[in-house]
Amino acid sequence: MNYQSEVSPDARKFKSIGTRPLRPDGLDKVTGKARFGADVSAPGMLHGVILRSPHAHALIKSIDTSKAEAAEGVHAVVTRADFGSDFDNPDVMDNVMAGKKALYDGHTVAAIAASSEAAARKALKLIKVEYEVLKGVTDVDAALAPDAPILHEDMVPDGVDPAPTKPTNIAHRHEFGHGDVDKGFKEADIIIERSFKTEAAHQGYIEPHACLATLGSDGRGELWCCTQGHYYVRELCADLLKIEESQLRVTASEIGGGFGGKTTVFIEPVALALSKKSNRPVKIVMSRNEVFRASGPTASSSVDVKIGVKKDGRITAGFANLRYQGGAYPGSPVEFGAMSAFACYDLENVKTVGYDIVTNRPKQVAYRAPGAPMAAFAIESVVDELAKKVGMDPIEFRLKNASSAGSKSSYGPTFSDIGLALTLETAKNHPHYSAPLGPNQGRGVACGFWFNFGGQTSVSLAVNADGTVGLSVGTPDIGGSRASLSLMVAEEMGVEYEKVRAIIADTASLGYNDVTDGSRVTFASGIAAIEASRNACKVMCARAAKTWGIPEDAVVWEDGHAKPAGSNAGDFKPMSLVEIAANASSTGGPIAGHHEINADGAGVSFSTHLADVEVDPETGRAEVVRYTVFQDAGKAIHPSYVEGQFQGGAVQGIGWALNEEYIYDNEGRLQNPGFLDYRIPVASDLPMIDAVILEVPNPGHPYGVRGVGETSIVPPLATVANALAAAAGIRMTDIPMSPPKVLKAIDEAK
Amino acid sequence: MARIILWGGLKALANGANELDSDAKNVRALLDELVELYPGLKPRLNKGVSVAIDGEIFRDNWFAEIKPDSTVHVLPLLAGG
Numbered sequence: 001m002n003y004q005s006e007v008s009p010d011a012r013k014f015k016s017i018g019t020r021p022l023r024p025d026g027l028d029k030v031t032g033k034a035r036f037g038a039d040v041s042a043p044g045m046l047h048g049v050i051l052r053s054p055h056a057h058a059l060i061k062s063i064d065t066s067k068a069e070a071a072e073g074v075h076a077v078v079t080r081a082d083f084g085s086d087f088d089n090p091d092v093m094d095n096v097m098a099g100k101k102a103l104y105d106g107h108t109v110a111a112i113a114a115s116s117e118a119a120a121r122k123a124l125k126l127i128k129v130e131y132e133v134l135k136g137v138t139d140v141d142a143a144l145a146p147d148a149p150i151l152h153e154d155m156v157p158d159g160v161d162p163a164p165t166k167p168t169n170i171a172h173r174h175e176f177g178h179g180d181v182d183k184g185f186k187e188a189d190i191i192i193e194r195s196f197k198t199e200a201a202h203q204g205y206i207e208p209h210a211c212l213a214t215l216g217s218d219g220r221g222e223l224w225c226c227t228q229g230h231y232y233v234r235e236l237c238a239d240l241l242k243i244e245e246s247q248l249r250v251t252a253s254e255i256g257g258g259f260g261g262k263t264t265v266f267i268e269p270v271a272l273a274l275s276k277k278s279n280r281p282v283k284i285v286m287s288r289n290e291v292f293r294a295s296g297p298t299a300s301s302s303v304d305v306k307i308g309v310k311k312d313g314r315i316t317a318g319f320a321n322l323r324y325q326g327g328a329y330p331g332s333p334v335e336f337g338a339m340s341a342f343a344c345y346d347l348e349n350v351k352t353v354g355y356d357i358v359t360n361r362p363k364q365v366a367y368r369a370p371g372a373p374m375a376a377f378a379i380e381s382v383v384d385e386l387a388k389k390v391g392m393d394p395i396e397f398r399l400k401n402a403s404s405a406g407s408k409s410s411y412g413p414t415f416s417d418i419g420l421a422l423t424l425e426t427a428k429n430h431p432h433y434s435a436p437l438g439p440n441q442g443r444g445v446a447c448g449f450w451f452n453f454g455g456q457t458s459v460s461l462a463v464n465a466d467g468t469v470g471l472s473v474g475t476p477d478i479g480g481s482r483a484s485l486s487l488m489v490a491e492e493m494g495v496e497y498e499k500v501r502a503i504i505a506d507t508a509s510l511g512y513n514d515v516t517d518g519s520r521v522t523f524a525s526g527i528a529a530i531e532a533s534r535n536a537c538k539v540m541c542a543r544a545a546k547t548w549g550i551p552e553d554a555v556v557w558e559d560g561h562a563k564p565a566g567s568n569a570g571d572f573k574p575m576s577l578v579e580i581a582a583n584a585s586s587t588g589g590p591i592a593g594h595h596e597i598n599a600d601g602a603g604v605s606f607s608t609h610l611a612d613v614e615v616d617p618e619t620g621r622a623e624v625v626r627y628t629v630f631q632d633a634g635k636a637i638h639p640s641y642v643e644g645q646f647q648g649g650a651v652q653g654i655g656w657a658l659n660e661e662y663i664y665d666n667e668g669r670l671q672n673p674g675f676l677d678y679r680i681p682v683a684s685d686l687p688m689i690d691a692v693i694l695e696v697p698n699p700g701h702p703y704g705v706r707g708v709g710e711t712s713i714v715p716p717l718a719t720v721a722n723a724l725a726a727a728a729g730i731r732m733t734d735i736p737m738s739p740p741k742v743l744k745a746i747d748e749a750k
Numbered sequence: 751m752a753r754i755i756l757w758g759g760l761k762a763l764a765n766g767a768n769e770l771d772s773d774a775k776n777v778r779a780l781l782d783e784l785v786e787l788y789p790g791l792k793p794r795l796n797k798g799v800s801v802a803i804d805g806e807i808f809r810d811n812w813f814a815e816i817k818p819d820s821t822v823h824v825l826p827l828l829a830g831g
Contacts (some may be wrong), residue, residue: 158794161762174826175758203831260831335759335826353758366831412755412823413802453800453809453828518830600808710830 001527002601007635007697007704016490017703020640021497024482025254034254037210037226042281045212046075046113048274049120050267050284051127052294053102053109056360056668057136057149060102060129063110067126073119076278077127079110083273088239091329095363096240096269102131103151103328104360105669106293108266113274113282136360136668140197140302140325143169143359151328151358169358171330174338176411177351184317184349188308190389195304196378198717198735199661202297203367204652204680207256208286209295213271216279219243223250225268228258228476229515233265234507240269241276248272251506252476259478259652260366263515266295292673296365297662299324299332301374305382313392315401317349318342318410322375324356327363332356333371336451339411340714341375343449344398344420344606345383346407360668366517368649369450369710373656373717377735380446380718385731394445394722395428395608402447403606419632419696420447420606426692427608432628441614441625442726448607448714452707453518454599454700458511459528461489463536463591467578469495472505473525474513479709480641481521485529487637488703492533494560495577511596519707522637523700524599530702536593543587544575601700602707607631609650609715613723620743622724624654628690634698634706643691645708650689653716655681661736752820754780760824764788772822777801778812780822798827 005011028034065077080097087093098107110127114120135149142148150167157164159173185191207226215221221243227233230252238245255262267284274282286295304321320341326332338354352375387397399421407415427433427445437443462470471489475481482502490497514520537557544562545552554569555562561574584591612626629646636642659679663671672678697704717735725731730745751771761768765788774780780801785792800809802823808814809828816822 159759159762161766163762173759173762175761177758263831333829335757336829339825366829368831370829370831412757412825413807414805414821416805451807451828451830453807453830455809518828520830598810600811600814601806 002699003702004699006702007699014491016487016497017635017637018639020638021483023480024486024502025477036207036256037253038285040212040224041283042212042214045281045283046115046274046278047117047120048111048113048271048282048284049117049124050108050270050290051110051124052290053098053105053107055102055131055133056105056138057134058102058131059134060098060100060109061132062130064128065110068112068123071123071126073115074112074123075115075280076113076274077110078270078273078277082277083240084242089236092236092264093240095329096265104362106290106362108270108294111270111274113278113280138359138361138664138668140300140323140357140359143325143357144323151360155358170355171358172356174335174354175352176338178408179347179349181317181319181349181351185308187316189311190386191306191308192382192385192389193306194378194382194733196381196733198301198374198377200297200300200361201367201656201660202292202678203259203261205257205259205261208288208291209262209266210285211268211271212281212283213268213275214281215241215272215276217276220247221272223248223268223272224253225250226253226255226262228255228262228478228517230476231474231507231513232263232515233268236265237269237272241272249506249508252504255476255478257478259368260370260517261296263366263517288675289673292678293670294362296327296363298367298370299326299364301337303374303378305378307382307386309386309390311390313390313397313400315345315347318345318347320352320375320378322352322354324354324371324374325359325361326356327361328358329363330356330358332364333366336371337375340372340449341379342410344403344447345401345410346403347410350410352410368652368713372448372450372714373653376446376448376714377717377721380715381721381731381733384722384725395424398447399424415604417696418604418606419694422694422696423606423608423630423632426694427610427630430628430692432610432626437612438614440617440727441612442723442728444611444613444719444721444723444726446609446715446718446722448711450519450605450711450714452523452602452605453520454524454602455514455518455520456512456598457524457528458513458596459525459532460510460594461532461536461592463577463581465581465584467499467581469493469500471500471502471529472510473502473529474505474510475516475521475525476504478516479645480638481525483641484522484637485525488526488529489533492530493537493577519605519709520602523602523705523707524597526705527599527701528595528597531595532593535595536591539591539593540577540580543580546587547575548572603634603698603700605632605706605708605711607711607715609719611719611723613720613727615724615728615742617728617746620739620746622658622737622742624686624720626687628692629712630692630694631708631711632694632696632706633708634701635695635704636693637703637705639693642693642708646691646712647689649710649712650716651681651686653713654686654720657717657720657735657737659736659738751818752816752822754822754824756824757826760791760794763790763794774816776812776816777808777814780816800825800828
C-alpha cells in the first residue's frame with residue numbers, strides 16, 4: 001500500500017509517536033522475572049546433551065550407542081537414524097544432526113536425554129563413533145584451490161557457464177551491474193585496486209540457545225524456545241520430525257539478543273526427537289562453547305575491488321569480486337554483498353561477481369545486514385583512498401558520487417526518494433566533523449546501505465471491558481517492538497501507551513508471521529497494528545452509531561472518542577473508548593481488530609558514520625575515542641530504541657573491525673570458543689556512541705517508518721579502517737585490525 | 751512490453767539470456783512465463799525471488815502489477831538479520 005498522503009509533513013500531529021515511554025519489558029528484565037529460553041521446566045523433564053564431532057571433516061563410519069542407552073538415568077539416545085528422509089530442508093537437517101559426514105568441528109553427531117545433566121554428560125562418553133578423518137579447509141580462498149578438499153561430492157555450482165564437470169566448493173555464482181566497466185576504467189584518470197579479507201564474527205547474543213520440547217507418539221507437541229521466528233521454527237521442525245504444523249505449538253521465550261543468529265534451528269529438532277523417543281519433556285541449553293562452535297557466525301570473506309575515477313572526483317567504473325564462505329552448506333550472504341557493495345554510488349559502469357563457497361566451518365547464519373558490512377569495508381576503504389588521491393574531502397567525494405532519487409542502483413532497480421545525501425550533509429555540518437584531533441588520532445568516514453523488507457505479519461488486538469487494549473503479535477521482540485507497536489496502537493486508538501499491553505502470541509494464536517529479521521517488525525507489524533487498530537475503531541464507531549441511532553458512516557473516531565461526523569449527523573456527546581468498551585456486552589459483544597499483511601514498500605536505508613580512532617604506535621592498539629551515526633529512520637516511533645539500534649549496530653561493527661574473529665588451528669578446530677578469547681567490546685572499551693536520527697518519511701508506512709535495525713552495522717568496519725589510516729598512515733585490508741596486525745603494518749611502513 | 755532483467759546468477763540457467771521483453775501483467779504471470787521459456791530456472795525460482803517493478807521491490811507478491819512500460823528486475827529473495 002502507498003500511504004503517501006498520510007506521511008506528508010503536515011498530514012498529522014502525533015501525540016504518542018516520537019515519545020520515549022518506559023519499555024514494557026524493562027522491569028521484568030532487571031528484576032529477573034522475565035522468562036528466557038532456559039527459564040522454564042516441566043514435570044518429569046529430562047536434560048538433553050549433545051555429542052559433537054571433534055573433527056572438522058570426517059566420514060562417520062559407525063555410531064554405537066548401546067552402552068550409553070544402558071547407562072543409569074538415560075532415557076533416550078538419538079542419532080541421524082532417528083530422523084526420517086526426504087526433507088524439504090535437507091541442509092538444515094544435516095546441520096542439525098550429521099549424516100554421512102561430520103563437516104565441522106562441533107557438528108552434532110548424537111544426543112542423549114537423561115534424568116540429570118550430569119548423567120547425560122557421563123553417558124555421552126559411552127557413545128562410540130568411528131570416524132575416518134578427512135583433510136578439511138576453513139579458509140575461503142584455500143577452498144578454491146585446485147587441490148582443496150571437496151565437502152560435497154555432488155556440488156556443482158549454478159550460475160556458472162559452462163557448468164563445471166567436477167564437484168567444487170562453490171555453490172552459487174551471482175553477478176550484478178550495468179554499463180561497461182572496461183570502458184569506464186579506460187576513462188579513469190586514477191584506478192585503485194585492493195584485496196580485502198574479513199574474518200567471521202559471531203552475533204554474540206548474551207543468551208545461548210535453549211529450548212524445552214514435548215512430543216508424543218501421536219505427533220502432537222509443544223516447544224518453548226529462544227528464537228527470532230517461532231513460526232519458522234515450527235515449519236522447520238515439522239519438516240524434520242515429519243509432523244503436521246498444526247500439531248506443534250511453538251512459544252517464543254523472552255530473547256536475550258539474536259541479531260540474525262536465531263533465525264533457524266539447532267537444538268529444537270533434537271529436543272523434540274529425544275522427547276518423542278523418551279515420552280518425556282526434554283530441555284536442552286547450549287553452552288557458550290557450543291554456541292561458538294556449532295551455531296552460525298556470519299561468513300568470512302575475501303574481496304577484490306577496482307575503482308576508477310576522473311581527476312574531478314567522478315567515479316567512472318567500479319568492480320568487485322566477492323568470495324564469501326558460509327560454512328559447510330550453501331547459503332553465504334554473498335548475493336547481498338554483491339548487490340549492496342556499490343549501492344551508495346550513482347555509477348554508469350558497475351559490476352560485481354559473488355561466489356558462495358563452502359568450507360569446514362559451522363553453517364553461517366544471518367548477522368545484521370547479512371553480507372553488506374564485508375563489501376562496504378572493501379568499497380569504502382578504496383573510496384577513501386581515491387578521495388585522498390584526487391585531493392577531495394571524503395564527504396564531498398561521496399556527495400559527488402552519491403546515489404539519489406532516480407539513480408539506477410548497482411543491483412538494478414532505480415531508487416526513489418532516499419536519504420543518503422542527507423546523512424552525508426548532516427555529518428559534514430556536525431560539530432564532530434570539525435572537532436580538533438589529538439596526537440595519534442585520525443578521523444574516518446564511511447557510508448552504508450541496507451535493503452529492508454516487510455514480509456508476512458498477522459496482528460490481533462482486543463479492547464477490554466475496562467478500556468485497556470491487549471495486542472497480540474507474532475514477531476518476537478528483539479529490538480523494542482512491543483514498545484513501538486504499543487505506541488502505534490495508542491496513537492491510532494487515542495489511548496494512553498500504558499493502557500496497551502503487547503504480547504508475543506504462540507503459533508496457535510495468530511496467522512503466520514515471518515521471522516523478526518530484515519529490520520521489518522516496526523515497519524510490517526507496525527502497519528498491521530495500525531490497521532488492526534483502525535478496524536477496532538470502526539467497530540467502536542458502529543457501536544456508538546447504533547447507540548445514537550444514526551448511520552455508521554456518520555460517526556468518526558478522533559482522540560479516543562466516537563464522534564458524530566458533522567452537525568448533520570446529530571448532536572451527541574462524544575463517546576469515549578472506555579464507555580464503548582464498558583457497554584460492549586450490551587452493544588454486540590467483544591470488540592477486536594485484526595489485520596494480516598505481506599508487506600512491501602519497506603524502503604531502503606542509508607547511513608553515514610564518523611569515527612575518531614587513536615592508535616598506540618608502541619602496541620598497535622586502536623581505540624575508538626569518538627563515534628557518531630547519522631541514519632534515516634523515516635519516522636522514529638520510539639527515538640530511544642532507534643538510537644539503541646544505531647548504537648548497537650555501530651558497537652558490533654567496531655568489535656568486528658578491531659577484535660572479533662574465529663581462529664582455527666591447522667586441523668580446523670576452533671581455538672577461541674569463549675568470550676575470554678573471542679573479544680567483543682564492552683562498555684569500558686568504547687565512547688558513548690552518538691546517534692543522529694534523520695527522518696525522510698517512507699510512503700510505504702502510515703507514519704513513514706523505515707527499518708533501522710541493520711544498516712548501522714554496515715559502515716563501521718570501513719569507518720574505523722579509514723580513521724586508522726588517517727591516524728597511523730597505514731591502510732589495513734584485513735579484518736580484524738587487531739594490535740599485532742596494526743603494529744606489523746606500522747613497522748612495515750617505517 | 752515490459753523489460754525484464756534477470757540477475758546475473760540466473761543467466762546460465764536461462765540459456766545465456768538475462769534480458770527479455772514480456773507481456774506479463776503481474777508477477778505470477780511473469781514467473782510462469784520465465785519457467786516456460788527457460789525450464790532450467792524453475793528450481794531457482796521455486797526457492798523464492800524478489801521482483802522490483804519500476805524500482806519498488808516486492809518480496810513475494812504474485813499479484814503486483816506489471817505495466818507495459820515497466821522495467822522489472824528479478825532479484826534474489828531478500829533476507830535479513
